[in-house]
Amino acid sequence: MPMQPPVRIGARGSKLSLAQAGMMQRRIAAALGAPPEEAERVAPLIVITTTGDRVQDRRLLEIGGKGLFTKEIEEALLDGRIDCAIHSMKDMPAIVPDGLAIAAIPEREDPRDAFLSLKAERMEDLPQGARLGTASLRRQAQSLHHRPDLDVVMLRGNVDTRLAKLQAGEANAILLALSGLKRLGLGHLPKSLLDPYERPPAPGQGALAIETRAGDLDAPWLEAVRHGPTALAVAAERGAMGALEASCRTPIGAHAVIEGARLKLVVEALSPDGALRFRQEGAIDAAAGTDAARGLGLELGAKIADEAGDAILLPE
Known part of the structure; x- marks a missing residue:
């Protein structure tokens, strides 16, 4: 039988993206019949820097929206430079480009938002006028609905950057996806978790998307990660x-x-x-x-x- 060619995996270069891609790399390698030590050979990771990663001082809505986390990676898929891409599902725009498809969705991590603060245990415990850091318009609106007195400050960057800004006092509290914290081994940091019924998370939060070319939807290894x-x-x-x-x-x-x-x-x-x-x-x-x-x-x-x-x- 002919050997399965390597499945080249495209991912962003952030620590969280690489952690998520690494998880899927091991799963894909196993589906291809390779042991963990052979993962890089049969499913090599290819890092692609996106516009969303490069521009960190403005909200996404100011520079083109969440598609800026996927555009360059999708171009690599269409060009044949990679065979699949690992995305956070909440970063995926509603419409996938022609020729591409969300081919598999692995088992979801906890989708809740996490509340992190150096002092307060819950958002309700923050003092009047406290600074809440987030770059998410949804988290801003939900927080202000329950606490209109809060001063919501724009806080972008990767998880480490946001945690450092919290430590530096740029915000009295921040909100992050629990799933990302857990995948980075930081699931112990939240002071509390937001009720997903009272404050629904972003659509797809906690889930990963494996995107491929439309013609590869029936690849046998995909079934093993769905x-x-x-x-x-x-x-x-x-x-x-x-x-x-x-x-x-x-x-x-x-x-x-x-x-x-x-x-x-x-x-x-x-x-x-x-x-x-x-x-x-x-x-x-x-x-x-x-x-x-x-x-x-x-x-x-x-x-x-x-x-x-x-x-x-x-x-x-």
């Missing part, structure tokens, strides 16, 4: 994102869970200042599949869009 329940939940959340045309200018959250035989979804969108919040909930039979899950998300997102109009858009 996780059906995660794909179902993410389909529902990204359906809502698609209906709301979510971007870095639209603060929305979505959280899907499978409870028994039911897939339950909560979706919310807020005005950027947090004053207005719009929510929808629904459920379907989990056995209905990913198309039905996406349909549920589209339905709930469309209801919010009809009700909220332009109230949930950050003015240009």
Whole structure:
């Protein structure tokens, strides 16, 4: 039989991206029948710096949106320089470029947001006017909805950079994805975790996306890294994102869970200042599949869009 050619993996160069890509590299190598020590030979990692990594002093919405974390990597896929890419699902725009596809979604890590502070245990414990650091419009809006007195300061950068800024006193507290902290071995740092029902995370948060060329969707190794329940939940959340045309200018959250035989979804969108919040909930039979899950998300997102109009858009 002919030997399987190496599966070249593209990933961003941040510490978190490399940790996530390394996890998947070992999984892919195992699916290709190679032992862990052969992972780099059969599934080499290729680091690609993205515009989103290079520009760290502005919000993503000011420089082109979340697609700036995927654009250069997707170009490498289309050019044939890599065979798959590992992304954080929450960084994936609603529409994937022609010729490419989200080919596999591995089992999800905890999707909740984490609250980190040197003193306060919870956001509710922060003093009046405290500085909360985040670059996420969703986290800003959700936080201001519950605590309109907070001073939300823009805080971009990788996890280490944000932790250093917290230590330096640039913010009294910060919010980060728990999944990233756990993958970096920092899951012990949060003081508390935000309730994902009360404050839904970003669509797809905690999940990874393995993107390939559309023609490679049936590659046998992909089946070994797919996780059906995660794909179902993410389909529902990204359906809502698609209906709301979510971007870095639209603060929305979505959280899907499978409870028994039911897939339950909560979706919310807020005005950027947090004053207005719009929510929808629904459920379907989990056995209905990913198309039905996406349909549920589209339905709930469309209801919010009809009700909220332009109230949930950050003015240009």
